[in-house]
Amino acid sequence: MSQQYVAAIDQGTTSSRCILFDRDGRIVSVDQREHRQIFPKPGWVEHDALEIWTNVEAVVQDSLRKSDITPDQIAAIGITNQRETTLLWDRETGEPVYNAIVWQDTRTDDLVRELGAEGGQDRFRAKCGLPLATYFSGPKIRWLLDNVKGVRERADRGELMFGTMDTWLIWKMTGRHVTDVTNASRTMLMNLETLAWDEEILAAMDIPRSLLPEIRSSSEVYGESNGYLAGVPVASSLGDQHAALFGQTCFDPGDVKGTYGTGTFLVMNTGTEPVTSNNGLLTTLGYKIGDAPAVYALEGSIAVTGSLVQWLRDNLGLISSAPEIETLARTVDDNGGCYIVPAFSGLFAPHWRSDARGVIAGLTGYVNKGHIARAVLEASAWQTREVVDAMNADARIDLTTLKVDGGMTADNLLMQILSDVLDAEVVRPMVAETTCLGAAYAAGLAVGYWPDIETLRANWHKAAEWNPKMPAEVRDREYHNWNKAVRRTLDWVEHEDQA
Amino acid sequence: MPGRIQSIERAAAILRLLASGARGLSLAEISRSLELPKGTVLGILRTLQHVGFVEQDPESGRYRLGGGMLSLGTRYLDGNELRTRALNWADTLASRSGESVRIGTLHKHQVLVVHHVFRPDSTRQTLDVGTLLPLHATALGKVLMAFDPLAVPEEVSSVETDAPVELTSFTRHTVTSMAAVERQLDGIRENGWGWEAEELVDGEVSIAAPIRDRRGVTVGAIGVRGAVERLRDASGNPDMEQVSYVRDAARAVSRDLGATPY
Numbered sequence: 001m002s003q004q005y006v007a008a009i010d011q012g013t014t015s016s017r018c019i020l021f022d023r024d025g026r027i028v029s030v031d032q033r034e035h036r037q038i039f040p041k042p043g044w045v046e047h048d049a050l051e052i053w054t055n056v057e058a059v060v061q062d063s064l065r066k067s068d069i070t071p072d073q074i075a076a077i078g079i080t081n082q083r084e085t086t087l088l089w090d091r092e093t094g095e096p097v098y099n100a101i102v103w104q105d106t107r108t109d110d111l112v113r114e115l116g117a118e119g120g121q122d123r124f125r126a127k128c129g130l131p132l133a134t135y136f137s138g139p140k141i142r143w144l145l146d147n148v149k150g151v152r153e154r155a156d157r158g159e160l161m162f163g164t165m166d167t168w169l170i171w172k173m174t175g176r177h178v179t180d181v182t183n184a185s186r187t188m189l190m191n192l193e194t195l196a197w198d199e200e201i202l203a204a205m206d207i208p209r210s211l212l213p214e215i216r217s218s219s220e221v222y223g224e225s226n227g228y229l230a231g232v233p234v235a236s237s238l239g240d241q242h243a244a245l246f247g248q249t250c251f252d253p254g255d256v257k258g259t260y261g262t263g264t265f266l267v268m269n270t271g272t273e274p275v276t277s278n279n280g281l282l283t284t285l286g287y288k289i290g291d292a293p294a295v296y297a298l299e300g301s302i303a304v305t306g307s308l309v310q311w312l313r314d315n316l317g318l319i320s321s322a323p324e325i326e327t328l329a330r331t332v333d334d335n336g337g338c339y340i341v342p343a344f345s346g347l348f349a350p351h352w353r354s355d356a357r358g359v360i361a362g363l364t365g366y367v368n369k370g371h372i373a374r375a376v377l378e379a380s381a382w383q384t385r386e387v388v389d390a391m392n393a394d395a396r397i398d399l400t401t402l403k404v405d406g407g408m409t410a411d412n413l414l415m416q417i418l419s420d421v422l423d424a425e426v427v428r429p430m431v432a433e434t435t436c437l438g439a440a441y442a443a444g445l446a447v448g449y450w451p452d453i454e455t456l457r458a459n460w461h462k463a464a465e466w467n468p469k470m471p472a473e474v475r476d477r478e479y480h481n482w483n484k485a486v487r488r489t490l491d492w493v494e495h496e497d498q499a
Numbered sequence: 500m501p502g503r504i505q506s507i508e509r510a511a512a513i514l515r516l517l518a519s520g521a522r523g524l525s526l527a528e529i530s531r532s533l534e535l536p537k538g539t540v541l542g543i544l545r546t547l548q549h550v551g552f553v554e555q556d557p558e559s560g561r562y563r564l565g566g567g568m569l570s571l572g573t574r575y576l577d578g579n580e581l582r583t584r585a586l587n588w589a590d591t592l593a594s595r596s597g598e599s600v601r602i603g604t605l606h607k608h609q610v611l612v613v614h615h616v617f618r619p620d621s622t623r624q625t626l627d628v629g630t631l632l633p634l635h636a637t638a639l640g641k642v643l644m645a646f647d648p649l650a651v652p653e654e655v656s657s658v659e660t661d662a663p664v665e666l667t668s669f670t671r672h673t674v675t676s677m678a679a680v681e682r683q684l685d686g687i688r689e690n691g692w693g694w695e696a697e698e699l700v701d702g703e704v705s706i707a708a709p710i711r712d713r714r715g716v717t718v719g720a721i722g723v724r725g726a727v728e729r730l731r732d733a734s735g736n737p738d739m740e741q742v743s744y745v746r747d748a749a750r751a752v753s754r755d756l757g758a759t760p761y
Contacts, residue, residue, distance in 0.1 A: 024594070026591070026594050026595070027587075027591060321577070321580055322583070323577060323579040323580040323582070323583040324577050324579060324580060325579075326579040327577050327578070327579050407583070409586075410579070410582050410583040410586045411579070411583075412579075412582070412626075412628050430590050430593060430594055430616070430617075430619055431590060431594070432586060432587055432590060433587075461594070461617070461619035461620070461621075462617050462624075463590055463593065463616045463617055464615065464616065464617060464626050465617070465624075465625075465626065466626065
């Protein structure tokens with residue numbers, strides 16, 4: 001028999017990719033295509049769902065052709081996707097009723113405030129793990145029902161389907177209307193305990209049940225693909241951050257992965273019971289493999305990490321490319337007393353202060369651009385520390401190893417600083433494409449391409465490792481100073497400027 | 500404050516003059532233009548030639564700006580940037596070869612390790628980014644020496660005459676005669692890759708290939724290092740499958756840096 005591979009489709013915010021993996025979890029072929037970002041008004045972001053589908057079909061075909069692999073060599077297809085992005089389409093014609101509303105879109109601002117008027121921002125938190133916020137799909141569905149002509153009526157007649165991008169792709173490929181627990185957990189509409197749509201939340205948001213897909217596990221055969229990969233089982237669906245957790249083989253409670261890009265997403269496996277956060281983290285699903293119990297997770301995101309480096313490059317012009325930050329930061333031995341808190345649009349987890357704005361604190365005549373560069377890298381590390389402390393407190397487990405991925409992991413100095421401030425081992429895995437790998441793993445498990453989770457663990461190899469070198473008293477003093485800088489960001493925006 | 504140094508001022512004048520002439524200038528032309536004795540000009544030219552700022556055309560004998568001067572002018576490739584661009588390809592090389600991967604750039608007279616990927620097994624390994632390796636006893640260094648005119652061992656650059664140069668020995672296999680190393684470099688230029696067996700560490704072999712940027716300039720080298728039993732075959736040659744992995748990775752990184760495929 002010819003060599004078999006698993007195809008992972010990563011339907012992301014800016015592009016769609018297809019990566020083929022072999023049995024050792026190695027990348028065999030990659031293809032990628034960007035799609036348009038549509039900005040109809042300030043704060044609005046949309047995608048053309050049909051353009052995305054065309055791109056997905058193209059990257060699947062091209063990833064095979066590039067490496068002379070034929071469709072019969074594909075054992076399974078896995079899907080990972082940008083989360084929360086919301087689409088409604090016609091059950092009969094497959095025609096979207098409106099562009100997909102992207103997760104960053106803030107048009108549901110007023111709606112979210114209105115929904116929170118009764119019971120506050122955490123009104124549904126006990127059931128769905130999430131605070132009311134513009135990101136999540138539930139309010140976006142409601143906006144479409146209220147604002148696009150004829151949609152409410154067609155929905156009431158049962159003519160329409162809702163889906164996040166995973167559901168849209170699976171429906172296009174197999175004709176089945178399904179989603180997985182991780183994607184469903186980002187709608188605000190799923191009950192974390194029962195893993196079913198919650199009638200009470202649906203009623204409160206006034207969303208008809210008939211729109212919603214069936215909630216399935218993250219790893220099972222949803223159906224067979226038609227088209228170019230005809231007959232190949234479509235066998236996994238995981239939101240991007242959940243897929244990265246799985247691809248990093250964070251299978252044990254307390255395992256944490258951190259994806260360092262423009263922002264940073266930290267996710268901790270908390271085992272088979274949902275953990276309610278007292279520290280402003282999100283409770284979410286980790287993954288669910290077939291009939292095995294669902295694994296839950298705590299998620300904390302940091303809005304500004306890599307984008308602070310870009311700010312240094314584009315707004316201050318201190319460096320001409322992002323990687324040069326390391327070169328500049330290494331011209332000095334420490335931060336020279338300087339701290340940067342990049343609260344560009346407020347402080348998120350675990351502070352949640354929208355009135356905060358960024359500061360550069362501790363400036364003296366001694367501070368030079370090398371110190372500023374160092375403070376920029378340290379800001380990513382201390383923000384990680386704050387989220388990890390919150391995770392440790394909520395889950396009552398102490399982090400021992402942080403598994404990192406994403407573009408910023410190329411910065412060795414940042415990785416060392418992370419290890420120093422967390423007082424924990426920081427590990428970069430061999431395959432940096434953990435999101436796609438996670439989707440491939442889940443699909444491969446479902447069809448028996450990989451026999452079990454232990455095999456996946458054996459595939460995981462360290463590409464690099466950093467261990468703490470900072471003396472405890474230095475760490476404590478620096479954390480104390482960081483916290484002082486954080487306090488100086490508060491109460492900056494006063495009520496009248498807020499609009 | 501110390502006074503100005505006349506010979507540096509004269510060197511600067513020569514460089515400015517050479518920068519203005521596209522076809523290069525003869526010794527006589529330079530000495531006439533600057534109203535300096537030929538002997539003085541020749542001494543300065545030789546020194547500038549030695550540090551790579553001036554080249555002499557072997558046929559016409561004319562002088563022109565050297566490669567070292569050109570790489571000063573264009574922005575030099577930051578090692579951290581090279582690592583960022585090479586990250587995925589270095590991982591792929593480690594996973595295909597099953598060996599540890601290093602990327603090196605020239606730093607003064609040594610190889611600076613700017614990236615290191617662990618060997619994909621469960622053994623304990625330590626990151627050695629920032630380490631300096633000898634040019635003449637590593638595959639990374641030999642490749643840099645073969646393709647970068649500025650990559651010269653300390654021992655060679657500090658010798659004024661053409662007397663035979665003895666290089667530092669690390670094992671009984673280290674090739675310590677510069678003349679013998681030069682012969683190896685000819686082979687590397689011919690093949691497009693280089694290797695060494697047990698020249699730095701007993702029992703270890705390394706294989707490397709050059710990374711080029713869009714100007715075709717060699718900006719670094721990527722290679723694998725591992726046990727002699729795995730990387731050398733029974734007849735004493737390097738494992739050609741590993742060589743092809745290394746060359747694939749070098750080509751892929753070069754392509755990412757904008758080099759046209761060769």
